[in-house]
Amino acid sequence: MDHFELRNGELHAEDVSLAEIARQVGTPVYVYSRATLVRHAQVFREALSALPKVHIAFAVKSNPNLAVLRLLAKEGYGADVVSEGEMNRALAAGIAAQDIVFSGVGKTRAELKAAVQAGIGQFNLESEEEGAELAEIAAAMGRTAPCALRVNPNVDAGTHAKISTGKAENKFGVAYDRAVDIYARLAALPGLEMRGLAVHIGSQISDLEPSRQAFLKMGELMKALRGRGLAVTHMDLGGGLGVPYKAGEQLPTPADYGAMVAEVAGDWDATLMFEPGRVITGNSGVLVTEVVRVKQGANHPWVIVDAAMNDLARPAMYDAWHDFVAVRPSGESMIANIVGPICESSDTFALTRTIDAVKAGDLAVFRTAGAYGATMANTYNSRALVPEVMVDGDKWALVANRIEPATILAAEQVPEWLDLP
Numbered sequence: 001m002d003h004f005e006l007r008n009g010e011l012h013a014e015d016v017s018l019a020e021i022a023r024q025v026g027t028p029v030y031v032y033s034r035a036t037l038v039r040h041a042q043v044f045r046e047a048l049s050a051l052p053k054v055h056i057a058f059a060v061k062s063n064p065n066l067a068v069l070r071l072l073a074k075e076g077y078g079a080d081v082v083s084e085g086e087m088n089r090a091l092a093a094g095i096a097a098q099d100i101v102f103s104g105v106g107k108t109r110a111e112l113k114a115a116v117q118a119g120i121g122q123f124n125l126e127s128e129e130e131g132a133e134l135a136e137i138a139a140a141m142g143r144t145a146p147c148a149l150r151v152n153p154n155v156d157a158g159t160h161a162k163i164s165t166g167k168a169e170n171k172f173g174v175a176y177d178r179a180v181d182i183y184a185r186l187a188a189l190p191g192l193e194m195r196g197l198a199v200h201i202g203s204q205i206s207d208l209e210p211s212r213q214a215f216l217k218m219g220e221l222m223k224a225l226r227g228r229g230l231a232v233t234h235m236d237l238g239g240g241l242g243v244p245y246k247a248g249e250q251l252p253t254p255a256d257y258g259a260m261v262a263e264v265a266g267d268w269d270a271t272l273m274f275e276p277g278r279v280i281t282g283n284s285g286v287l288v289t290e291v292v293r294v295k296q297g298a299n300h301p302w303v304i305v306d307a308a309m310n311d312l313a314r315p316a317m318y319d320a321w322h323d324f325v326a327v328r329p330s331g332e333s334m335i336a337n338i339v340g341p342i343c344e345s346s347d348t349f350a351l352t353r354t355i356d357a358v359k360a361g362d363l364a365v366f367r368t369a370g371a372y373g374a375t376m377a378n379t380y381n382s383r384a385l386v387p388e389v390m391v392d393g394d395k396w397a398l399v400a401n402r403i404e405p406a407t408i409l410a411a412e413q414v415p416e417w418l419d420l421p
């Protein structure tokens with residue numbers, strides 16, 4: 001459910017016309033709906049309400065915009081971060097340090113130090129080596145770092161290979177059969193407080209069974225650790241729940257997910273931690289674009305839009321589908337290939353797709369672009385960094401400026417010696 005709807009024949013975000021935003025800000029531009037974000041945050045929380053102790057840490061990577069983070073902070077969300085940059089964003093948004101989980105397979109020494117300094121609530125360790133390094137850093141600072149050990153359960157999430165993280169061949173976590181020994185060794189180190197386990201098997205998960213299998217395996221591990229007298233008070237079950245990208249597509253709902261978790265983990269006597277990203281932000285945003293021109297093609301017309309793979313990378317990277325709809329649909333449709341202006345063939349949003357008929361100058365949106373959209377944008381082909389807008393009822397505001405190519409050019413310099421004869 002979202003708040004992007006046709007009103008008087010024109011697509012609106014809540015009460016604001018997308019055409020009006022495009023007129024004032026230009027295109028391409030991401031537009032987020034506050035009401036949709038709040039609703040998703042509340043629905044996810046309600047889905048877990050049967051569980052006694054829950055901590056929800058929003059996966060900042062899915063949408064790190066400061067206004068989005070502030071909104072989620074006000075909804076009582078913590079944050080799951082994977083870099084010092086994300087940590088500082090979460091803190092700047094008003095999320096308390098103890099509500100932040102620091103994940104990530106390659107946290108640097110400097111990042112570990114900064115996170116201990118900030119008083120981060122939990123480090124999700126991805127290796128014994130990382131744990132040893134953190135122990136040394138924390139002990140030297142006279143601190144104790146609360147930690148969970150991320151385990152690779154060797155379960156196939158059944159999602160796109162590039163966003164699957166829970167198979168033995170993936171780089172994440174420690175091997176399942178080595179986890180008990182590693183946990184025991186880390187628990188003996190001064191500077192660390194080993195308090196739990198973490199798992200995350202992938203993203204855009206559309207079938208709950210692999211997650212259920214992974215959680216069952218984590219429950220077994222938890223019992224084995226407790227059997228050895230080791231404390232396990234926190235179990236971080238990660239994120240990954242998918243969202244519908246195509247109109248009418250049916251996926252497990254947060255309620256289905258919550259029921260599955262309650263069935264598997266309801267009696268674990270641990271704080272259950274979650275790291276949802278896409279399910280909160282995905283359907284809360286669209287990417288508004290203008291059709292540059294429509295060019296005749298060998299099979300179908302090429303609809304060339306002013307958004308490109310640098311603004312929305314998902315189709316080029318994961319062959320991802322984003323619904324494309326006109327802002328002022330005429331009721332006519334066409335079969336087309338939708339592409340951006342970038343000089344490579346991967347800059348393709350859709351092939352042989354039936355879409356609203358569009359012509360040069362028309363506005364359209366890519367839907368479900370609130371997660372892994374703006375955050376993955378770059379400036380390839382010396383294009384601008386795409387701006388972001390948030391709508392709230394009939395109000396709207398720019399929440400990230402367009403960063404012009406001239407600003408990026410100004411950060412570059414030619415060394416003097418290059419101009420010497």
Ligand code: LLP
Nearest residue numbers: 059200203204239240241275276277278372
């Ligand atoms: N926790 C951990 C440890 C993660 O690695 C991720 C996502 C999440 C939580 C949040 O997962 P979510 O609930 O959003 O599925 N760029 C890709 C997605 C990459 C996901 C990486 N990790 C895409 O556009 O599909």
